[in-house]
Amino acid sequence: MTAAGDGPWLDDAAGRLVRPFTVSNGRTKPSIALDLMSQVMATGVTPLGYxxxxxxxxxxxxxxxxxxxxxxxxxxxxAVVTKVLLSDLVDCGALTTKPPVFHHTPTDRSLLEAVLDGLRRQL
Incomplete structure (x- = not known):
């Protein structure tokens, strides 16, 4: 039985019917460097081919x-499978990417402590 809107790829009891790395043809390395915070956006170009x-x-x-x-x-x-998919779309010109913009240095001690405090409150 499939969940609403998920099509044949998900099953309520079994979960994902297609293994994640099948989606990327077994590839684990994206063709471009993508950070988890990198922003991606469609360019309007239609990718050629399937x-x-x-x-x-x-x-x-x-x-x-x-x-x-x-x-x-x-x-x-x-995330690694998503990076491969997104890099495929960047390669064919359908997506553009830009690196993350930090208003603080990512290793700023006060920022890291605030993140740690937030995570502790969630647990």
Whole structure:
């Protein structure tokens, strides 16, 4: 039995019917460097050739700027698989990417302590 809107790829009892690394043809390395905080956005270019349903879902998701981490969460795929899919779309010109913008240095002690405090409150 499939969950609403998930099509034949998900099953309520069994979970994902297609293994995540099948989606990326077993590839674990994206062709470009993508950080989890990198922003990706559709360019409006239609990819040539067949890329697969996950590529189409990713492209649809990226109509507005979205981070790689958000894309992985929405696609319900591991981050490394999502990076491979997104890099395929960047390679064919369908997506553009920009590195994350930090208003603080990512190793700023006060920022890291605030993140740690937030995580502790969640547990």
């Amino acid at each position: 890329l697969g349903p996950e590529h189409a879902q990713a492209l649809d998701l990226c109509r507005a700027p979205v981070s790689v981490a958000e894309a992985a969460a929405h696609l319900k795929l591991p």
